[in-house]
Amino acid sequence: MNTNTQTTRLYHTALSPFCRKVRLVLAEKRIEVELVEERYWENPPELRRRNPAGKLPVLRYRGNMLAESQAIVEYLDESVPQPPLMPQAPLERHEVRRLCSWFDDKFNAEVTSPILNERVWKKVTRAGYPDSRVVKDGLRAIKEHIDYLSSLLETRRWLAGANMSLADFTAAAHFSCLDYISDVDWDRSETLRDWYATIKSRPAFRSILADQVPGIHPAPHYAELDFG
Amino acid sequence: MNTNTQTTRLYHTALSPFCRKVRLVLAEKRIEVELVEERYWENPPELRRRNPAGKLPVLRYRGNMLAESQAIVEYLDESVPQPPLMPQAPLERHEVRRLCSWFDDKFNAEVTSPILNERVWKKVTRAGYPDSRVVKDGLRAIKEHIDYLSSLLETRRWLAGANMSLADFTAAAHFSCLDYISDVDWDRSETLRDWYATIKSRPAFRSILADQVPGIHPAPHYAELDFG
Incomplete structure (x- = not known):
């Protein structure tokens, strides 16, 4: 071979x-x-x-x-078992997968996909100008999501429970795309902001923070570990 | 409690x-x-x-x-371990999950969701008449899917490998919804038709074959185990 x-x-x-x-x-x-x-x-x-x-x-x-x-x-x-990103108990594993689906399905459909389509992909593929109503709907929807996630983090250290899991990386993947174009209102929740600052400061995040999309500049705070 | x-x-x-x-x-x-x-x-x-x-x-x-x-x-x-619906080896588990996503994401977006929206949900929710172009696109898309699944079943007993798995039930869930309104061209692939006849004849299918949606009659062959 x-x-x-x-x-x-x-x-x-x-x-x-x-x-x-x-x-x-x-x-x-x-x-x-x-x-x-x-x-x-x-x-x-x-x-x-x-x-x-x-x-x-x-x-x-x-x-x-x-x-x-x-x-x-x-x-x-x-x-590759280390570090483990899934808990052992079936009920806790369900919670991780429920939240992964939450982001990849609901959050993506209501927030990530419409906002990135309008503000990034239309520019990259030269498919026209952003539709501000679509962007506005996405920015309205993200507020409810931030509130829901904050409510989870009131009683949990990580999104799905006591330990960092695939749910946190799934969520961080979505937030980091939006953060690149500065579309996350971090002032809305200190709890969520602290969670993101923690995961963003992991070495695993480095490659993503170095991304540069031609023609689209990252927000000034995008790669800063303390949000400036 | x-x-x-x-x-x-x-x-x-x-x-x-x-x-x-x-x-x-x-x-x-x-x-x-x-x-x-x-x-x-x-x-x-x-x-x-x-x-x-x-x-x-x-x-x-x-x-x-x-x-x-x-x-x-x-x-x-x-x-509930019995009967197991996931294989043990990570690579085989990946294949089951890849196909579950194939159906719940791609097949749903291209086939199940547009066809059911037009032919069922618009009627149930009194949201207007079906758009025949959308239905036609869905029926065109299903052909490619049938061909792909047939090609998998050429070398496998079940969709994801040697054993029945969550992938088969995910696929069967989508096909059974379309079959209710007679939108699967089973003549296109004998291989896929045999697979569906096998899974449809399991006791687990009984409750689904007894479904009746008010105002929408099932296709004559819907509940028949040998396709008539």
Whole structure:
């Protein structure tokens, strides 16, 4: 077997919460990875060969092609046990997965996807100007989410319970994309802001904080660990 | 504790692939459940109290309220081990979860959700007439999916590998909703048709085959085990 096929490689795009989730978990597990940026909106044929669903991220790991961000991070947690990012008890595991779905489904549909579509992807793909109503709806929706997450963090150290888990990295992946374009009102909740400052200061976050999307400058506080 | 809070109860709606997935897994695990039909489109306040995401299904089980279909079925598989619906090896588990996401995300967005919206939900909620273009796009998309799944089943007994898994029940949940309104062209693939006939004949399928949505009659072959 060609040793080259053994290099861990992530096909990704910078401001995707799904790709960032996998990057964060790879880094937390200290798995070295080669990042390959894909212009997925041009629907390159290699992408569909690597993942028949035609979506990013795709992870080449130990000679296998892995797809679907949640399936990938659960696989990584099962095959690289340290540090563990899933609790042991079924009920606690349910809570982690419930919150992962909360972000990848509900939060994404109501906040991340509409805001990034309008403010980033339309610019990157030259598909026109942002629709300010869509952005406004997203910014209205994020308030309710911040309040809900703050209420969870009133009684928990991490989002899903006493320990840091896949739920925190999933949430941080979404918030970090929005934070790049300065669309998180951190003043709304000190609790949530403290949680984000803690996870953002982990070494696993470094690669994400160094991201630069051509033509779109990060917010001044984006890479600052104390929010300036 | 009130014994009543210990009754297993599923808050659901009949033609939802996400609710059906949980019903199938509950039945396969032989967990008796009381079904409570919810008119979720009226956004009842109790629903948001049970699940802050405001979505179905919600499962009350052993005194806990569980939400998000994939999180629920993984919980059920972990807490009621027989019969196992997840393989042991991380790579095989990844494949099960990849296919669950394939159906709940891609297949749902391209096929189940647009077709059911136009042909069922608009009628149930009196929101107007079906848009035939949307239905046509969905029926075009399903062909590619059928071809892909057939190609998987060429070398596998079940969708994700040698054993029946959550991937088969997730897929069957989506197909059964479409089959109710006769929108699956089973003639396109004998392989897929045989797979569906096999899973449909399991006792776990009985409750779903007895579903009746007011005002929408099931296709004549819907509940027939040999497709007539």
